[in-house]
Amino acid sequence: MMNSSTDKTKTEYETLEKVLLDNDFFEIAIREEQERMRRAREAAIEANKPKLTDEDLAQAESTGYAQGLADGKQQATEALRGDLNQHLGRLIDRLTYLDEIKREYLRITYTASFKLLTKIVEHLFADISTNYTEEVLAHALKTCLEQAVTDLPLVVRLNPATLEYARKIAGYEEKMKRFDGRIKFIADPTITAGDCLLEWDAAGVDVRLSHAMADVKNLLTRKLAGIQREELPLPPDPVTAAPEESAAQEAAEAEADPATVEAAPEEPAGQTAPEEPADDAPLPDAFEVVPDENDKQG
Incomplete structure (x- = not known):
């Protein structure tokens, strides 16, 4: 009984061992077949690859x-x-912002120029009032007398004795006719004998230097206050100014050569050509003048 059981166990063991061995060989066979198929596939791929020559390599490199x-x-x-x-x-x-920068520099330049001009005028009037008072007054008196003799009525105040003596001079009436009543003699006892006092209407003109200086300073101050950035004229653009200069040059050449000047068309009857502005016509001011508050009140 024991031998039979032992033989059966031994037989089963051998059978299992054979199965395991067969499985190992089967796996090895599968791996070998896979390796063979892989090598065959690589060989087929390698065989189907295009053959690259040196020209192909050079062309590929160039591309x-x-x-x-x-x-x-x-x-x-x-x-x-x-x-x-x-x-x-x-x-x-x-x-x-270039135009704004230009206008700002122009405003600064104009402001400095007017301030400098004001200082120069102040020094000039101060020098005149200090060193040339008699000459200025003499010139003003001479000018006023010349205008009074020719245009303005003149009142001469004399001492009564001096006036009586002048009227007794031979030819007094004849000499006074040429003034046509523009000179009137008045006897004034307050006038020293031999002296005279001249009076005339200066039409509101004050020859005093202080008033003249004030007028000039007020004018410059109003000009200085009237400088506005947007009103300042900018220099002409060279790009746009070039065609205008060429046109002006062509016009000058045509005027110099009479043969190239075309005859002007005649004006139709009953029509007149527009008048050209006079050469001395006032030019527009470069900047706006802001009125002074004192002028408004006056």
Whole structure:
């Protein structure tokens, strides 16, 4: 009984061992078959690959170089375009304020010029009033007398004795006729004998230097206060001024050569050509003058 059981166990063991051994060989066979199929597939792929010659390699290298060069150029162009747009944008922004900057500098220049002119006039009048008072008054008196004799009525105040003596001079009436009543003699006892006092209507003109200085200073002050940035004339643009200069030059050449001057068309009957402005016509002021408060009250 014992032998039979032992034999059965031994037989089962051998059978199991054989199965396991067969499985090992089967796995090995599968792996070998897979490896063989892999090598066959690689060999087929290698056999189907195109054969690359030196010319093919050179052509591929040239194509790659050209493509890389084109890509590099495109990238560089885009980068340059971006930089240019950025800098041109800044430049355009600055050019937008160029006229304002010009007007600001013109305003500063005009202001400094008027202040300097005011100081110069003050010094001139101070020098005149100090060193040339008698000469200025003598010239003013001479001018007023000349105008009084020819145009303005003149009143002469004399001492009664002096007036009586003058009327007794031979030819007094004849000499006074040419003044046509514009000179009137009045006897004034307050006048010293031999002296005279002349009176005339100066039409509101004050010859005193202090008043003249005040008028000039007020004028310059109003001009200085009237300088507005938007009213200042800017220098002409060279780009737009070039065609005008060319046209003016052509007109001057045509005027110099009479043969090139075309005959002017005749005006129709009953019509007249518009009058040209006079050469001495006043030019428009360069800046706006703000009225002074004292002028408004006056």
